[in-house]
Amino acid sequence: MLRSLVGSEMCIRDRSTGSRARILMGKASKSRRRKPRHQNPTGLPSRSAVLAEHAEHQANATDLTPEQRKDKLRAQFPLIARLDSEDPETREQGCHDVAALVCDDANLASTLARVVTSDLARIASSAGSHPERIAAVGALRNLSLHGHQVCDDMVRSGLVGTCITLLSQASEQIAGYTEPPPQLDHEHRFVCLMVEHLSSTLTHLSEASENAAMQLTAAGSVVPALFSALCSPACPLVAQRAAAQALVVLTDDSVTAQTQVANCGQAAEEFAATTLQCEGADVQLRMLLATLLFNTQGVRVSLPTLHPLLTAVLTPNVASALPTLLKGVKGDTGAAAEGLVVQQPSDNIQEWWAQLRAQNLVLEVLTNSAVFLEGDQEEDPECDWELMDSLEEEALHTHLNSANAMQTAALTELSGFLELVLPKLEIPAAECIQLGQTNQSVAAMVVALWGLVRKAVALVGNLVGGVTAQNQSAPFFVCWGKLRSLLTQTTPQPVVGQVVSGLAAVLRQAQSVGVGNELAAAKALEDPVLAAAESIAMSDQSEAADRAAALSLLGMAGQASPDSPLAERAAHTLLLALESGDPNLMVGAEALNGLFDLFGDDVANSQLYAAGQVQGKLVKLLPGWKKHVRDHASQADPAVLEGAQEAALNLKRFIQYKAAH
Numbered sequence: 311m312l313r314s315l316v317g318s319e320m321c322i323r324d325r326s327t328g329s330r331a332r333i334l335m336g337k338a339s340k341s342r343r344r345k346p347r348h349q350n351p352t353g354l355p356s357r358s359a360v361l362a363e364h365a366e367h368q369a370n371a372t373d374l375t376p377e378q379r380k381d382k383l384r385a386q387f388p389l390i391a392r393l394d395s396e397d398p399e400t401r402e403q404g405c406h407d408v409a410a411l412v413c414d415d416a417n418l419a420s421t422l423a424r425v426v427t428s429d430l431a432r433i434a435s436s437a438g439s440h441p442e443r444i445a446a447v448g449a450l451r452n453l454s455l456h457g458h459q460v461c462d463d464m465v466r467s468g469l470v471g472t473c474i475t476l477l478s479q480a481s482e483q484i485a486g487y488t489e490p491p492p493q494l495d496h497e498h499r500f501v502c503l504m505v506e507h508l509s510s511t512l513t514h515l516s517e518a519s520e521n522a523a524m525q526l527t528a529a530g531s532v533v534p535a536l537f538s539a540l541c542s543p544a545c546p547l548v549a550q551r552a553a554a555q556a557l558v559v560l561t562d563d564s565v566t567a568q569t570q571v572a573n574c575g576q577a578a579e580e581f582a583a584t585t586l587q588c589e590g591a592d593v594q595l596r597m598l599l600a601t602l603l604f605n606t607q608g609v610r611v612s613l614p615t616l617h618p619l620l621t622a623v624l625t626p627n628v629a630s631a632l633p634t635l636l637k638g639v640k641g642d643t644g645a646a647a648e649g650l651v652v653q654q655p656s657d658n659i660q661e662w663w664a665q666l667r668a669q670n671l672v673l674e675v676l677t678n679s680a681v682f683l684e685g686d687q688e689e690d691p692e693c694d695w696e697l698m699d700s701l702e703e704e705a706l707h708t709h710l711n712s713a714n715a716m717q718t719a720a721l722t723e724l725s726g727f728l729e730l731v732l733p734k735l736e737i738p739a740a741e742c743i744q745l746g747q748t749n750q751s752v753a754a755m756v757v758a759l760w761g762l763v764r765k766a767v768a769l770v771g772n773l774v775g776g777v778t779a780q781n782q783s784a785p786f787f788v789c790w791g792k793l794r795s796l797l798t799q800t801t802p803q804p805v806v807g808q809v810v811s812g813l814a815a816v817l818r819q820a821q822s823v824g825v826g827n828e829l830a831a832a833k834a835l836e837d838p839v840l841a842a843a844e845s846i847a848m849s850d851q852s853e854a855a856d857r858a859a860a861l862s863l864l865g866m867a868g869q870a871s872p873d874s875p876l877a878e879r880a881a882h883t884l885l886l887a888l889e890s891g892d893p894n895l896m897v898g899a900e901a902l903n904g905l906f907d908l909f910g911d912d913v914a915n916s917q918l919y920a921a922g923q924v925q926g927k928l929v930k931l932l933p934g935w936k937k938h939v940r941d942h943a944s945q946a947d948p949a950v951l952e953g954a955q956e957a958a959l960n961l962k963r964f965i966q967y968k969a970a971h
């Protein structure tokens with residue numbers, strides 16, 4: 311969100327979505343999508359050419375001292391010199407200039423971060439005027455938006471210690487107000503802006519830099535300061551949201567930060583409980599506190615408390631409401647089309663955005679809960695291995711079933727949310743998509759709806775794991791139909807990739823409860839599902855996780871429809887993916903696993919195996935796959951590497967087994 315502020319405020323850019331969780335809060339981030347390879351009609355250098363030139367320049371350049379680097383950048387950007395001016399207004403303008411320069415330019419932020427961070431921190435910490443201090447912190451906030459490299463440079467410049475000190479001071483000041491001032495109070499306004507900007511900066515730093523997160527939690531004062539500001543009756547809503555967001559990120563997977571929250575005292579606990587239960591409280595703040603409760607108390611404890619809130623937030627259908635909301639809205643013209651005039655959205659549209667952001671947060675909380683429970687079922691980090699080793703087989707099964715009983719019950723309870731999540735699998739209305747082509751504000755709303763669809767699809771893939779009733783096919787057909795309906799010409803490719811992943815999860819669970827063949831018998835696995843899986847599997851523009859899910863879906867589909875044209879197409883694509891030599895080992899390993907599923911039976915697909923000469927192809931592929939794994943081992947994630955090595959071993963055994971049978 312980009313907003314232009316007047317006077318002592320500045321150009322600030324902030325995230326429009328919640329923090330990264332297991333989807334967006336940092337649990338399992340996906341690798342970056344590769345840039346599409348298009349011809350270059352402009353004649354401008356390609357991004358790869360620019361990066362290559364930059365790398366060559368860096369290799370040939372002599373090392374510069376910090377002062378030399380600063381002098382060089384001053385010559386290139388004279389405005390940086392304003393940060394050293396003796397005039398407060400000039401320094402303030404310099405901070406505004408830096409904030410505007412780096413607002414939407416990650417490359418420039420990377421260039422300036424190591425040079426200006428210390429200057430901005432010095433201005434923010436000085437006893438100077440309030441406007442220049444706010445401007446400095448705002449510029450730091452804009453810099454921190456641009457990923458781990460920029461944030462690491464900022465951390466190396468000593469920013470974390472400065473932020474901790476400033477936040478403690480601002481928190482102490484705002485806690486001194488028993489109520490909001492009855493009239494304009496410049497000191498109060500200054501403190502509120504400091505809390506807002508510092509909280510957002512700490513959020514971005516801890517999301518992008520593990521070093522920053524460790525320093526912030528080790529300090530011991532950041533979590534109490536954030537909670538103190540959050541609970542202050544004089545803290546405005548925008549600053550409360552920023553503080554709550556920072557707490558969510560800091561407590562995500564950090565036992566130290568979670569303990570610090572628990573030690574914040576009765577007042578903090580009462581504030582959180584009261585706000586969560588208050589229907590009139592801001593829904594985004596309530597959802598952030600709900601996420602914080604999940605982080606600190608776990609899903610099994612927090613879910614009963616959060617269930618009414620999550621249900622209430624998910625109920626409105628924001629996609630269906632959009633066409634009515636946009637009646638009478640026209641395309642941008644004149645100055646508005648050029649971005650020179652920013653029109654203030656109506657109250658109804660602002661309320662729509664608030665509902666959509668809140669629903670995004672609900673989907674994140676539920677996804678985190680499902681992933682957490684699935685992880686508990688797969689692996690217990692506190693497992694007593696000596697005890698399990700001493701148990702007889704029957705006793706061992708009893709022990710494991712008892713340990714997983716609570717997790718399974720909670721996951722089954724979560725699956726009840728499917729009824730509320732499935733309506734989110736809705737394509738934005740055609741008239742909204744068309745209007746978005748000429749209206750930037752509407753285009754942003756359509757993009758946001760597609761983002762909501764992606765999160766809902768991912769959640770369906772998680773929740774379906776709680777549908778465990780044997781031989782009950784209805785829930786799977788409903789989920790499959792909703793997901794399949796998203797496979798249209800207008801659906802963006804990233805959404806298609808997510809849909810294919812969701813379909814793979816549904817089919818996998820359907821097979822586990824004995825109804826996968828019913829989906830195959832109803833021809834549910836055929837086009838457009840099969841075509842979408844083939845397309846995603848072979849697209850280097852799709853994320854590796856989505857490609858792997860597509861390959862898994864193909865293997866299961868061919869297994870459920872043996873000796874059919876569908877199985878033949880699936881086998882063809884799996885072999886193509888394996889032969890492509892994709893540098894991401896996850897893709898090749900999943901292609902092999904798909905082939906094992908497809909041809910694992912001695913009878914089913916045996917004719918296809920022989921007719922396609924699959925045995926000979928696999929024999930030729932084996933040494934190449936082993937070499938491929940060795941060549942990419944150093945760059946692979948340990949879990950991915952382990953899966954690739956296991957696939958290589960299974961391939962050798964699979965070839966031997968097929969040769970003997």
